[in-house]
Amino acid sequence: MIGVILNLALRDNTPPPAELHYTHLVNAHTSALTALAQARRDPQTPARTIAALERMVADYEGILRKLQSKRPEFSIGMVTQLTTWGTTDLTL
Numbered sequence: 001m002i003g004v005i006l007n008l009a010l011r012d013n014t015p016p017p018a019e020l021h022y023t024h025l026v027n028a029h030t031s032a033l034t035a036l037a038q039a040r041r042d043p044q045t046p047a048r049t050i051a052a053l054e055r056m057v058a059d060y061e062g063i064l065r066k067l068q069s070k071r072p073e074f075s076i077g078m079v080t081q082l083t084t085w086g087t088t089d090l091t092l
Helices: 002-011 017-041 047-068
Strands: 074-076 083-085
Touching: 017 047
Parallel strands: none
Antiparallel strands: 074 083
């Protein structure tokens, strides 16, 4: 039983939910920045739309700042060569 648990612990390479949530928010923030840049380039874009996009970008930046401290760090194990989550030390 312990062998099975150790095998799963060494082979499970899926990122934790907090990292997935952070990644999705980074992607949404990037999309919002792109939309804002396109809206600013188009002279026909209403000022209200640009203001809404600016607020959206600011909201995403605030959320990302709060989540940064909760985001797990990862390192590559020296022996296993697998990504290990939740540690800043090298895995031996």
